[in-house]
Amino acid sequence: MMSGKGMDMRRVGRLWLQLFKVAILVIAITPSLLVAGDVASDGLSVDQRIAPVGQVQVEGGPIVEMPGEEAAAVEKPEPLAAPRPQRKDYPGVGVSSRAIVWVVAQMHLFFGALVLAVPLFVLVIELTGVFTRDERYDDMAHEFMKISLVGFSITAIIGGTLALALFMLYPDLMAYMMRVFRVQWLWYAFLFFVESFFLYTYYYGWNALRYGNKKWLHLTLGLLLNGAGMTIMVLANSWATFMMAPSGVDETGVITGTVWEAMKGPLWNPINLHRFIANIGFGGAVVGAYAAFKFLSTRDPKLRAHYDWMGYTSNFIAILAFLPLPFAGYWLMAEIYAYSQQMGITAMGGILAWLFIVQAVLIGTILLAGNFYLWSGMSRTEGSVRYQWMIKYIAAILVVCFLTWMTPHTLILSAREIATLGGSHHKILGPLGIMPAKNIAVNLMLVVTFLSFQLYRRSDKVATVSWAPVANGFMVAIYIVAMLNIIFVGVYYGYFTNTVYKVGSSVVQVASTLVVIIAGLTIDGFLFKGAKKLPSHWGRVSDRSQYALFALPIAFTWLMGLMGYVRSSVKTHWHVYTVMKDNSPDNFIPTIGYAGNMITLVTILFVLFVLFMFWIANISGVKQPRPGAAEGEAA
Amino acid sequence: MTVPSKEKGAGMGVFVKAMLFSLGLTLVFTLVANLLPQVEGEAPVEQKVDLGSLTMDDFVALGENLFIGKGTCTLCHKPPPLGRAPDIQGENMMETARQRLADARYKGKAETPEEYIHESMVDPSAYVVAGWGKKGSNDSESPMPHVDKPPIQLSALETDAIIAWLQSKDGNEVTVELPSAEASAQVAAAAPTAAGAAPAPAASGEEAIKKYGCLACHALLGSAASLGPSLEDVGRRLSAEQIRQNILQPNAQISDGFTPDVMPKDFAEKMTVKELEMIVNLLAEQQQ
Numbered sequence: 044m045m046s047g048k049g050m051d052m053r054r055v056g057r058l059w060l061q062l063f064k065v066a067i068l069v070i071a072i073t074p075s076l077l078v079a080g081d082v083a084s085d086g087l088s089v090d091q092r093i094a095p096v097g098q099v100q101v102e103g104g105p106i107v108e109m110p111g112e113e114a115a116a117v118e119k120p121e122p123l124a125a126p127r128p129q130r131k132d133y134p135g136v137g138v139s140s141r142a143i144v145w146v147v148a149q150m151h152l153f154f155g156a157l158v159l160a161v162p163l164f165v166l167v168i169e170l171t172g173v174f175t176r177d178e179r180y181d182d183m184a185h186e187f188m189k190i191s192l193v194g195f196s197i198t199a200i201i202g203g204t205l206a207l208a209l210f211m212l213y214p215d216l217m218a219y220m221m222r223v224f225r226v227q228w229l230w231y232a233f234l235f236f237v238e239s240f241f242l243y244t245y246y247y248g249w250n251a252l253r254y255g256n257k258k259w260l261h262l263t264l265g266l267l268l269n270g271a272g273m274t275i276m277v278l279a280n281s282w283a284t285f286m287m288a289p290s291g292v293d294e295t296g297v298i299t300g301t302v303w304e305a306m307k308g309p310l311w312n313p314i315n316l317h318r319f320i321a322n323i324g325f326g327g328a329v330v331g332a333y334a335a336f337k338f339l340s341t342r343d344p345k346l347r348a349h350y351d352w353m354g355y356t357s358n359f360i361a362i363l364a365f366l367p368l369p370f371a372g373y374w375l376m377a378e379i380y381a382y383s384q385q386m387g388i389t390a391m392g393g394i395l396a397w398l399f400i401v402q403a404v405l406i407g408t409i410l411l412a413g414n415f416y417l418w419s420g421m422s423r424t425e426g427s428v429r430y431q432w433m434i435k436y437i438a439a440i441l442v443v444c445f446l447t448w449m450t451p452h453t454l455i456l457s458a459r460e461i462a463t464l465g466g467s468h469h470k471i472l473g474p475l476g477i478m479p480a481k482n483i484a485v486n487l488m489l490v491v492t493f494l495s496f497q498l499y500r501r502s503d504k505v506a507t508v509s510w511a512p513v514a515n516g517f518m519v520a521i522y523i524v525a526m527l528n529i530i531f532v533g534v535y536y537g538y539f540t541n542t543v544y545k546v547g548s549s550v551v552q553v554a555s556t557l558v559v560i561i562a563g564l565t566i567d568g569f570l571f572k573g574a575k576k577l578p579s580h581w582g583r584v585s586d587r588s589q590y591a592l593f594a595l596p597i598a599f600t601w602l603m604g605l606m607g608y609v610r611s612s613v614k615t616h617w618h619v620y621t622v623m624k625d626n627s628p629d630n631f632i633p634t635i636g637y638a639g640n641m642i643t644l645v646t647i648l649f650v651l652f653v654l655f656m657f658w659i660a661n662i663s664g665v666k667q668p669r670p671g672a673a674e675g676e677a678a
Numbered sequence: 679m680t681v682p683s684k685e686k687g688a689g690m691g692v693f694v695k696a697m698l699f700s701l702g703l704t705l706v707f708t709l710v711a712n713l714l715p716q717v718e719g720e721a722p723v724e725q726k727v728d729l730g731s732l733t734m735d736d737f738v739a740l741g742e743n744l745f746i747g748k749g750t751c752t753l754c755h756k757p758p759p760l761g762r763a764p765d766i767q768g769e770n771m772m773e774t775a776r777q778r779l780a781d782a783r784y785k786g787k788a789e790t791p792e793e794y795i796h797e798s799m800v801d802p803s804a805y806v807v808a809g810w811g812k813k814g815s816n817d818s819e820s821p822m823p824h825v826d827k828p829p830i831q832l833s834a835l836e837t838d839a840i841i842a843w844l845q846s847k848d849g850n851e852v853t854v855e856l857p858s859a860e861a862s863a864q865v866a867a868a869a870p871t872a873a874g875a876a877p878a879p880a881a882s883g884e885e886a887i888k889k890y891g892c893l894a895c896h897a898l899l900g901s902a903a904s905l906g907p908s909l910e911d912v913g914r915r916l917s918a919e920q921i922r923q924n925i926l927q928p929n930a931q932i933s934d935g936f937t938p939d940v941m942p943k944d945f946a947e948k949m950t951v952k953e954l955e956m957i958v959n960l961l962a963e964q965q966q
Contacts, residue, residue, distance in 0.1 A: 294827065294828060332696075335696075336692060336693070336696060339692040339696070340689040340692045340693075383823065383829075384754065384762060384821045384822070384823075385750060385753060385754075385823055385829070385830075388753040388754060388762065389719075389753065393719070393753060394717040394718075394719045395719075397714045397715060397717070400710070400714060401707065401710050401711050401714070404706075404707065404710050405707060408703070451714075590696075590699055593696050593699055593700055593703075594699075594703055597700045597703045597704055598703070598707075601704065601707050612719070615719060615721065615829070616721030616722065617828075617829060620829060621827075621828035621829045622828070625721070630721040631718055631719055631720045631721050632718065632719025632720075633718065634716035634717060634718050635711050635712075635714050635716065635717075636711055636712040636714070636716045637716075638711065639707065639708045639710075639711025639712055640708060640711075640712075642707075642708075642711075643704050643705070643707070643708045646704050647701070647704065650697075650700060
């Protein structure tokens with residue numbers, strides 16, 4: 044027996060069948076109707092009328108020649124130059140579009156840098172744990188991942204906001220960028236899936252893949268996570284460097300090359316290296332602040348020892364990454380000068396030159412904080428008394444160099460002040476204001492910072508090899524020669540030869556600094572192999588020293604914001620330098636004061652977001668006791 | 679994991695102290711940034727030059743402005759030891775140009791000092807002053823950008839203005855010709871102006887009349903329009919002074935049978951002096 048519902052279904056089915064038959068009939072009749080009207084009312088034959096629609100022809104009839112078909116086949120599409128938007132083409136929302144993009148882009152960059160850097164040194168720490176068989180490394184690496192995990196989501200959310208803001212506020216620029224980088228955008232999106240896969244398997248698989256061969260599988264996941272992250276970073280870098288020094292397009296912006304040619308502009312690799320190193324330093328500094336906060340918040344000696352060690356490791360990562368950073372900076376600047384001397388001078392000698400005074404203050408803060416932390420850390424071991432007499436000399440060199448670095452070249456003076464001074468430049472301070480003096484200062488600061496680091500590392504060891512005095516003598520000689528070389532090269536090439544050689548001479552200075560670092564690490568590596576270890580007391584460090592670990596990420600964050608301002612500003616009034624002009628209301632370089640206020644705003648926002656990230660990491664370990672459990676226990 | 683309340687309180691204290699410390703440090707950096715001289719890097723603004731009334735002194739002054747401003751020449755051409763290029767402000771460039779032309783190393787196409795200066799701006803590698811070449815090029819390649827190409831992109835008129843200033847600053851005779859309206863019109867016709875830019879000044883009275891759309895209403899030069907009075911006999915009816923006044927103040931005197939407020943009243947703002955005079959002269963000649 045069939046239900047009423049089944050009967051209805053059959054009726055609907057029959058109706059559909061009827062409709063289908065009518066449709067088939069209409070389709071079958073239509074061609075014959077067309078053929079029957081051999082010559083239509085417009086005087087064209089059926090063949091001629093249907094020909095432009097496609098390659099349809101009457102069966103057995105001749106092939107219809109389409110007018111202009113050959114020409115269309117030969118004619119190439121019109122090359123598309125870069126758009127030339129006028130001011131009216133920029134949509135506004137009542138607030139400066141640049142300010143909106145500035146804040147969102149900088150936030151994206153901060154979090155991007157953090158979540159790319161943390162897995163990098165986490166992998167190294169995990170590997171260290173495998174080789175030393177010390178589980179503390181493994182636990183610390185896991186904890187670093189835990190505290191940065193929410194950062195991945197924050198980066199993605201801010202990245203999406205940035206993309207929407209750019210498409211809305213700068214539609215012509217984004218249309219052009221889409222055209223230049225084509226399918227690369229889809230690969231970029233795809234890489235997020237890849238990165239997410241490795242991130243979650245790496246983090247959540249930590250304890251499941253902890254020992255034996257499984258540990259190697261886990262390390263491989265970490266490596267692939269870093270591979271995906273690095274690829275994402277270099278793809279995103281290529282957009283920024285294309286805007287600074289376009290390649291793969293002609294002078295009007297017409298695309299002449301492949302996506303790869305657009306990517307591999309002259310500044311791409313220098314920026315890749317610079318960001319790679321800086322990210323590690325930045326990531327180390329941020330997790331160092333976490334450790335400092337945890338250290339200060341507890342009185343439990345065991346926890347204090349753990350977080351002291353964690354803070355020390357973070358600071359070690361930050362400072363070690365920071366030391367070679369100027370070298371990457373010099374390479375980037377040299378490439379900028381080689382690409383466009385005008386762009387280089389806009390950055391270093393034009394209106395942006397004042398910015399380097401602020402940079403000096405920031406880097407000075409980083410180096411002073413890093414050194415202070417190392418000196419304070421010497422209290423962890425009795426062996427440090429051997430070296431403590433040197434601290435005052437290191438501090439003196441740091442302060443003198445810091446003051447030299449931040450001496451401005453010119454000052455805005457009144458006529459009376461100029462007359463009193465005998466010119467616009469002070470006789471002694473004037474020469475200290477130009478780059479050669481600053482190059483000497485920064486290199487000496489790096490050398491003595493490495494000395495602090497080396498002394499700290501030596502504090503808990505006593506060399507037992509017979510050739511120890513020779514090695515120490517050699518090390519002292521390297522320091523003296525390198526420092527004299529830095530001073531001599533800077534003075535000679537900076538003040539007594541042509542200006543063109545100044546940038547070249549700085550490479551020699553940085554090479555001297557690198558020689559000290561490499562020689563120091565190598566000599567100490569051999570000298571203290573199997574050395575006598577003096578006891579170290581983790582947790583035996585002053586509370587004040589922990590504030591150095593707060594100063595580091597604040598100065599790093601601010602410095603990154605400042606460098607973002609200069610990197611973007613050297614393009615002056617161009618979206619894409621020399622190819623696409625910026626005609627928006629914000630096409631001028633803002634003052635250093637305005638930039639400073641913006642950077643502070645973004646830094647504070649970043650701190651708030653990072654606090655949220657740490658809070659989430661902490662809350663994951665908190666378990667609320669079952670209601671009534673306490674009373675039950677008491678009873 | 680449960681956190682003892684004592685630890686929790688300590689944590690809050692540390693949090694407040696750490697935040698105040700961080701905020702204080704951030705404000706120190708902000709203060710330093712705000713204490714420094716505040717300079718804004720403005721995008722170059724296209725200057726409109728009224729060629730009809732341009733004098734050589736104006737042209738030389740324009741050249742100096744361009745040299746310091748849009749041309750960005752002073753970024754590199756500074757007095758030693760700061761410069762990255764020869765100190766052309768401190769040199770007598772006409773004298774220097776003569777020496778360069780006589781140099782055996784010179785392989786360019788210029789024959790006069792003026793041509794040499796022009797060549798050094800639009801093709802800087804034609805002759806590189808010893809010691810100032812790109813590193814590793816053995817002074818065969820100049821690091822200087824071509825000033826007529828992006829990012830500097832000076833027009834031919836602007837390049838000439840800079841040459842005029844370089845010639846004039848040391849008391850030399852200026853050999854660059856003052857740009858004429860005719861030449862400018864030819865340039866304008868060859869390269870259509872970008873949207874929003876001011877149209878080039880007209881080169882003749884006839885062109886000026888067409889440019890300002892007079893023939894849409896008045897009968898003249900083949901037009902039979904009748905919205906305004908015919909201008910074919912205007913020279914017989916009105917003096918040159920009256921014609922000028924009628925263009926600048928159309929409502930001052932309305933011919934019989936025509937309506938006031940039809941003719942635009944802003945020609946005084948739009949026309950250059952030269953254009954107005956060309957139109958007045960042409961109309962004064964209409965004696966039919």
